[in-house]
Amino acid sequence: MNKMYDYPQNFFNRELSWLEFNKRVLDEARNEENPLLERVKFLSIFNSNLDEFFMVRVASLLLPKLFSSHEVLYSCSYRITKDADLDVDEEDAMDLLETMEESLKQRKWGDAVRLEIESNGNVEYFNEILDIIVDEIEIDEQYIFKINGIIDFTFLNKLGSVEGFDELKYEKVKMANIKIPHRTDIFGYIKEKDIFVHHPYESFDIIVDMVKKAAEDPNVLAIKQTLYRVSGNSPIIEALTKAAEKGKQVTVLVELKARFDEENNITWAKKLEKAGCHVIYGVIGLKTHCKILLVVRKEKDKIKRYVHFGTGNYNDVTAKFYTDMGILTADEQFGKDASTLFNMLSGYASPDNMKKITIAPYGFRDKFEKMIRREAENAKKGKKAKIIAKMNSLLDKSITTELYAASQAGVEIELIVRGICCLKSGIKGLSENIKVRSIVGRYLEHSRIYYFYNDGKEELYISSGDWMYRNLNKRVETMGIVEDKDIQQEIKEILDLYLKDNVKAKILKSDGSYEKKQIAENEKRINAQEELVKFTHNKNKSLEKEFSQTLIIPIGK
Structure with missing residues (x-):
């Protein structure tokens, strides 16, 4: 870790960054350019994300006609979110499968970490019901949310699968099938x-x-x-x-x-x-x-x-x-x-x-840090130096400080981070050479790509892991080098489309908020995901033409 940049003020709070990400999901629900039922789906995803946030993140802070013979004076809906994080002692478990089954049974007894309750109606009866619930589930007042309206939007996700109403949904896209040439397997x-x-x-x-x-x-x-x-x-x-x-x-x-x-x-x-x-x-x-x-x-x-x-x-x-x-x-x-x-x-x-395959936690972190430092050394020598990285989340403090040092050395750094990003970009004397963008659109951005210019001897990797402490130190992850020149070129073109996106991309500002990229008057609108549909369609049409002109002999037994 580069200690020169290891100060608390140089990092965004993880939880606040995640809430910013979920706000970007909510923005897609508000976006009138999206079809109505797709906007409804984003609202459902927003609600579901928030549920998981409370069940896992807030939980960890707290330590991939029913009454027919009665007169009903007041009624309201309420919703309890419980701690769903499982604590399993793997080392002492004789049978992990059996231990996990037992742990799952305990999940329903987890501590309450959030109470959502409808607040419309008679205030006196509402407070009486609220007191009863609070006493029963023993929840702190700061985790009680009084809502004047619907308390669970996740049911809206099912609307998207209703037959018909195509005009209210995204236009259907046929996935390209990768063709296997005739006379081979x-x-x-x-x-x-x-x-x-x-x-x-x-x-x-x-x-x-x-x-x-x-x-x-x-x-x-x-x-x-x-x-x-x-x-x-x-x-x-x-x-x-x-x-x-x-x-x-x-x-x-x-x-x-x-x-x-x-x-x-x-x-x-x-x-x-x-x-x-x-x-x-x-x-x-x-x-x-x-x-x-x-x-x-x-x-x-x-x-x-x-x-x-x-x-x-x-x-x-x-x-x-x-x-x-x-x-x-x-x-x-x-x-x-x-x-x-x-x-x-x-x-x-x-x-x-x-x-050709690097494994976490065995050498994963070291390889990344060496490649970032190599770019920094090249920049100090006056050579072109560039890093492009695409991932779900960027939280690791050590990797972030290495990126800060590389930025100060003159390395151009482009980061495409869908979710949490604790790195601060565009800060003078710290990260003015780093730009961070997030793309939230029709598809969930999940691929991890790491590119290093390496003095013209470009290195490109795809991976299962993000730049998070858990991926680098607490998980078995793989990163494979991409050596085929055609595949390298295709992935670079894909990255270029993400960097040119001016429709769905939002740029991280120095205060931690995200701002939609402004489109100039004569600038072409580029939605990376829509462009990738066309890009892939054209690629596969070319391959089909190539196959029709090539005779391939089947593999020997």
């Missing part, structure tokens, strides 16, 4: 070249198809995968169970501590175990948040590894509205690194000699 295609996938602009089907194909393929010996959050009726789970039933070695890491998905993941873990999969629950004291799939295949008396590593969950439902990216590769070193990762998660190896 997915493994043959990956073997020919790395494949870049960008969701939701490109369909998640290719990932599902890869697992399904691996389950059916007699030459596939093993499938290994991490699962953090999956859908309620997951085709990935179905394919993995089928693979195990066919006698393949299937290893699945199911993260039981994925917040609010614990119960769902326990169910999946049991199903996978019953089918014969080797199910592991991760490393003691760490959440396993990385997104990686490894397929081991026998080809011509050799072992060939195929890897998918990405920024988002293996969830076919959220892949339709979360922006995430991933790469499918048959690169030999990536395969070795992926094998080392799974051996580490199984407890059989340490993550040594990894060359």
Whole structure:
């Protein structure tokens, strides 16, 4: 950590920054340019976000005709939010699955952290009811919210799925399907070249198809995968169970501590175990948040590894509205690194000699800090130096102070941070070379991209982790280097669109508030997410044309 910049006044408060983010969500509900039912959906998301804020953040401060025979004098609705943060002693747990099941039963008995109550009507009766509730749930007065109106907008989210009323919704967008050339299969295609996938602009089907194909393929010996959050009726789970039933070695890491998905993941873990999969629950004291799939295949008396590593969950439902990216590769070193990762998660190896995948908490922070310092050193020598980073949240104090030092050295730093950002930008003598923007739009920005100019030898990474202490120190995360020049160029063009967005982008001001980017009179309106729909459509049309002109021979058995 660069101590020169490590002063409390150089950082925004985490909770206030999060509330600023949720205000940006509310702004989308107010935005009359959005269709009506989409605005209603943003209002629901705002309410749901606030619920989680109280259940987790406020909770931690407090320590990814019913009465037919009675006369009703007064009635009102009220809503109690309880502490939902689970405290599990992993080290002393004999059976983590059983321990998590018991902990989940205790969640409903958590301390009350918020009371919302309708305040319209007779003041005398209202106060009497309020006193009774407060006595029962033992809540502090500062966490009581008297609301003159609806107290729970989350029900509005269902309106968006009502059939019809298309004029009140976003225009339907068809996701592009990544085409596999004729006369080859997915493994043959990956073997020919790395494949870049960008969701939701490109369909998640290719990932599902890869697992399904691996389950059916007699030459596939093993499938290994991490699962953090999956859908309620997951085709990935179905394919993995089928693979195990066919006698393949299937290893699945199911993260039981994925917040609010614990119960769902326990169910999946049991199903996978019953089918014969080797199910592991991760490393003691760490959440396993990385997104990686490894397929081991026998080809011509050799072992060939195929890897998918990405920024988002293996969830076919959220892949339709979360922006995430991933790469499918048959690169030999990536395969070795992926094998080392799974051996580490199984407890059989340490993550040594990894060359293309970096793992948190083993070297993740050091690598980032070295790359930031390298840009700073280049800037001091008068060389061009630039950092572009896209993530969900930026909270880590050490990384932030390194960015401040780089800014003072003359490094140009562009940050695209959807949610919390504790870094202060545009402060003279501290961060005048740093610009922070947030994009809240139709899709939830979820991809993590890290770019370093490196004196013209550009380095580009995609990752499952943000610049947060928990991602750097308390989770198993992966970051993979992007070496394919075509994929590098595509991701740089994607970043460029985000930096040019003047419709949905809001710029962080020095006081912690966010300001909508102003569009000049003759300036073209650029909505990055809308432009990416066109960008991806054009790319896939070009690929289809290329495939029609190219003969590709199927992979040998």
